[in-house]
Amino acid sequence: MNARVRVGDREVLYNKEATRWLGVWLDDMLTLNDHTKKTLAKAGRAQYRVRSLMTKKGLSSEGCKRIQVAVVQAVVLYGSEQWWHVQENRAQEVQKLLNEQGRRITRCFRTTPQGALMNDAGLRPAKALLNDRV
């Protein structure tokens, strides 16, 4: 597809890849797959930087939790209203990020059961967060 639109003396080309509008990546079929991938990657990077504050600057668990919720979760949940239709796999991906956050806050091992981890860290599970926003 090579659609183009003339605007004045310029031409605007059709963008094959996802186009970003108001912070949401809109793709061809409006699946928002690209969007979720990008927000997850972005939140992962943010999560990593917050985590490094704990070891480098001595950020407390409580402080870490607050930043994780306010900053990292806000990034991953942005635009979720539009793509969340209770898909198990997408909730799983978000949950993975939350697990990582929980382990950093509680300093638990990787083998800690998910429910206990979320509870101890004071985080809400992915599905609850996603459902709340719709």
Next chain:
Amino acid sequence: MAESWEEKAELIKEEAFPKPLKGVERKAQEEGGERWKKITDENIREALFNQSVPKAPGPDRLGFKVIRLLWEWDSPRMINIVKASFRLGIHSRVWKEAKGVVILKPNKPDYRVAKAYRVITLLNCLGKVVEKVAANGIAEECERRRLLHDGQFGCRKRRSAIDAVGRLMKRVEEAWGRGNTAAVLLMDVKGAFPHVAKGNLRKRMGEMGFEADLVRWVKSFMDDRKVIMSMDGKEGNSMDVEMGVPQGSPVSPVLFILYLSGLFSQVEDQDKECGSEGISFVDDVAWVVEGEDVGECTRRLERCAM
């Protein structure tokens, strides 16, 4: 290439505070208006206490904490000042002198161009109380009388950026449901806030049926603005600002969407069969059209872009 502080300040000023085009401004002055009588003490109190305390103060260095204290001591005087401001349609000169702080816009490839900088206007907080009262009043009237275009999001209650995206997606899916193709043209309003022309805004407000005293206040708010540029820790002389609404005033966003609202109905009405729909979030505008194939969609978008 700008080297000295003055040269840099001048370049950024041209970008952030442009000069109006000649002959574009329209002149009209109306008398009367009773909008100010509808302002209650509670409106003013709300406008003061709903603005967050740690906001940076303007050139007078009085933050909201001080103003709140003043309210406790002598609220009748403050109420009188605000009401008088609207009754007379005058925004005091001391509130129009602002500090323009230059900050970098994030993720720009080249920081040698003036466009990579943003000027944040720090206004005096007492003035901002008056502006907030105006903003609430205008916004309330817009919603009550449905003055804004239905596809306008941003600076409005219960309409977030995500709602705008949702509207766009729904529109496209509807088109697909009918077996058609949908196309979207995204536009950006260039230098949005700084390019609001006061004559046109005033005319637009008059057309929309805002009361004359409020329109006069808006004119006064935009007239004779001055800015002191502050960059790299150094302050310059005060410079005149000839057009635009200041970034950093509570009333600016609502004035801007008012200013832009005429665009949507005009484009949609000029070409009814074209069936375009405008969806916008402040200065981000998207035009959606529906057609049987890609060619038809692009032709329609071209017509609406004209």
